[in-house]
Amino acid sequence: MEHTEVVKPETLDELIKALHDIFESDCINVEEVQDVMESYESKPQEWMQYAKFDQYRYTRNLVDEGNGKFNLMILCWGEGHGSSIHDHTNSHYTKSLGDMVQRSQRILQENKVAYINDSLGLHRVENVSHTECAVSLHLYSPPFQSCQTFDQRTGHRNSVKMTFWSKYGERTPFETISQENN
Amino acid sequence: MLHAGAKKFVNPPRCALTTGPGANSRSIGGVGSAHCNSNTKKKTFARTLSRVEIHAKFVKMEIDEGAAAAGDGVLDFSRLSLNTFSPDSISGERKRDTRQLYLNYNRLTALPSSVCDFGNLEFLDISNNGLSAICEGVARLARLRTLIAKNNRLDEFSLPKEFGSLRLEVLNFSGNRFEEIPLQCMKLLRLHSLSLGGNRLKSIPAEIENLTSLELLYLGGNLISAIPPEVANLPYLSYLVLCDNRIQSVPPQLTRLHSLRSLSLHNNLLTYLPREILCLVHLQELSLRGNPLVVRFVKEMTYDPPSLLELAGRTVKSRNIPYSPCDMPSNLLRYLDLASKCPNPKCAGVYFDSCVRQIKFVDFCGKYRLPLMHYLCSPECTSPCSSNPQSDADSEDESSVPAYRLQRVLLG
Numbered sequence: 292m293e294h295t296e297v298v299k300p301e302t303l304d305e306l307i308k309a310l311h312d313i314f315e316s317d318c319i320n321v322e323e324v325q326d327v328m329e330s331y332e333s334k335p336q337e338w339m340q341y342a343k344f345d346q347y348r349y350t351r352n353l354v355d356e357g358n359g360k361f362n363l364m365i366l367c368w369g370e371g372h373g374s375s376i377h378d379h380t381n382s383h384y385t386k387s388l389g390d391m392v393q394r395s396q397r398i399l400q401e402n403k404v405a406y407i408n409d410s411l412g413l414h415r416v417e418n419v420s421h422t423e424c425a426v427s428l429h430l431y432s433p434p435f436q437s438c439q440t441f442d443q444r445t446g447h448r449n450s451v452k453m454t455f456w457s458k459y460g461e462r463t464p465f466e467t468i469s470q471e472n473n
Numbered sequence: 474m475l476h477a478g479a480k481k482f483v484n485p486p487r488c489a490l491t492t493g494p495g496a497n498s499r500s501i502g503g504v505g506s507a508h509c510n511s512n513t514k515k516k517t518f519a520r521t522l523s524r525v526e527i528h529a530k531f532v533k534m535e536i537d538e539g540a541a542a543a544g545d546g547v548l549d550f551s552r553l554s555l556n557t558f559s560p561d562s563i564s565g566e567r568k569r570d571t572r573q574l575y576l577n578y579n580r581l582t583a584l585p586s587s588v589c590d591f592g593n594l595e596f597l598d599i600s601n602n603g604l605s606a607i608c609e610g611v612a613r614l615a616r617l618r619t620l621i622a623k624n625n626r627l628d629e630f631s632l633p634k635e636f637g638s639l640r641l642e643v644l645n646f647s648g649n650r651f652e653e654i655p656l657q658c659m660k661l662l663r664l665h666s667l668s669l670g671g672n673r674l675k676s677i678p679a680e681i682e683n684l685t686s687l688e689l690l691y692l693g694g695n696l697i698s699a700i701p702p703e704v705a706n707l708p709y710l711s712y713l714v715l716c717d718n719r720i721q722s723v724p725p726q727l728t729r730l731h732s733l734r735s736l737s738l739h740n741n742l743l744t745y746l747p748r749e750i751l752c753l754v755h756l757q758e759l760s761l762r763g764n765p766l767v768v769r770f771v772k773e774m775t776y777d778p779p780s781l782l783e784l785a786g787r788t789v790k791s792r793n794i795p796y797s798p799c800d801m802p803s804n805l806l807r808y809l810d811l812a813s814k815c816p817n818p819k820c821a822g823v824y825f826d827s828c829v830r831q832i833k834f835v836d837f838c839g840k841y842r843l844p845l846m847h848y849l850c851s852p853e854c855t856s857p858c859s860s861n862p863q864s865d866a867d868s869e870d871e872s873s874v875p876a877y878r879l880q881r882v883l884l885g
Binding site: 346347348369371373418421422 | 623624647648669670671691693699714716717734735736739757758760762855857
């Protein structure tokens with residue numbers, strides 16, 4: 292049965308449940324996912340346990356693995372931290388829980404959701420602030436373990452493996468071969 | 474303004490979110506951040522934080538002064554729209570017990586000198602106010618280890634005279650109006666974290682080398698045009714951020730920073746890097762995007778064709794033609810003595826004046842190519858395997874860096 296209305300998730304747990312429900316179906320409505328993610332109002336005490344920062348680079352912190360259908364994670368960006376240019380061979384929804392800048396010149400406003408997939412091309416995300424850290428919520432469907440990164444000047448492309456800084460609020464320092472994160 | 478005897482509006486105590494292992498405690502102010510007290514279970518209230526500029530979404534609870542934050546030494550007066558802060562209304566005992574004082578996100582234009590009455594204060598956050606000076610009282614906080622004063626109106630004239638005598642370990646002045654790093658800061662010998670991002674710094678003083686405990690130096694978002702080689706004298710520096718400046722070159726001495734793990738140089742005016750950067754064996758993060766780095770492999774960047782004199786000289790030297798002082802005028806003898814051997818180890822050539830300043834791409838981990846500067850005797854001088862420019866896109870054996878050395882380079 293198709294969802295015709297979006298029930299506003301009041302908590303992060305409700306958001307996760309709503310996403311599980313949506314992704315049960317074989318046919319996912321992009322706008323529906325965007326709406327439900329956008330309607331979740333950021334409540335820091337709900338996601339704080341996942342917001343683990345690293346001094347040197349941004350971190351990826353797994354929140355929910357979506358029954359294999361999607362990955363929901365929180366990315367923490369210190370001052371000036373940014374990702375490499377990369378693609379998404381699948382769908383990617385991102386929502387700022389603080390201020391971010393997407394290299395495609397879209398500024399992610401707080402609580403708004405941005406969507407990108409393979410046909411939209413490459414992007415880079417960075418925290419351009421020199422005074423503030425930033426936190427963003429990301430949903431990838433299907434989940435992926437690797438993607439491609441690109442050298443802007445030469446177009447050289449490289450496949451990289453993804454790793455998590457933490458999972459479900461626990462630090463996971465021994466992920467296999469720490470390589471490019473994005 | 475707090476009045477003695479009245480109910481006080483105090484936010485629940487909290488702790489700053491800390492970063493990864495071994496990192497400094499950071500104050501994560503405002504942007505989607507939250508603070509919690511490690512003893513939350515004992516408290517019956519909680520609050521939501523959000524960016525003050527968008528929504529002031531916080532809950533003020535009316536608390537009796539005696540009950541608030543009993544025993545954990547945290548006094549939180551942040552986000553209360555305070556125009557002034559008057560410590561006089563706080564009991565002496567409470568002031569003595571306070572270890573962390575939060576005054577961030579208010580409307581303070583000045584701090585009273587009586588802040589020094591917080592004799593045991595270790596952590597002070599006065600970020601996001603309208604402060605144009607740090608009062609003299611702050612300099613008397615003998616136990617102060619962390620001072621966060623982001624987003625105010627401070628400049629190099631704002632610090633009290635005795636500021637340098639503080640035993641600070643963490644100092645954050647980002648988002649202010651500093652045009653110079655004040656010399657008083659160079660006296661903080663216990664400093665291991667210094668942040669001056671988002672100011673108006675035009676240079677880094679050579680005295681930076683005095684901060685021998687420094688591990689983190691954040692100078693992104695300024696107007697810096699050069700890095701003094703003295704930065705290389707900081708033995709424990711592991712995180713150096715110089716992005717969003719006007720830096721044109723990197724001094725080769727930086728190779729001495731054996732502890733450097735992360736070097737951020739994006740959005741500057743770099744056209745090349747010194748070869749010595751390959752020696753930074755612990756470097757795991759290097760960002761170079763937004764620099765006018767050479768895009769294509771260019772063989773003849775600045776090559777003036779050699780003069781006849783040079784060509785003759787090269788022939789004499791490369792063919793080992795014997796000569797003696799009676800064979801030629803002394804100026805030619807001197808000229809022949811100036812021959813430099815071509816640095817390309819596979820080339821036996823020499824050059825005098827006419828050399829090619831060449832940008833050679835070095836592959837890091839087979840992922841990215843960095844342009845490194847070196848000199849060759851002629852444009853034709855390349856390693857024997859590459860006879861056409863296209864194949865130079867592959868890494869050269871003698872200059873490729875093992876993958877374990879550099880795990881991540883952000884380019885483009």
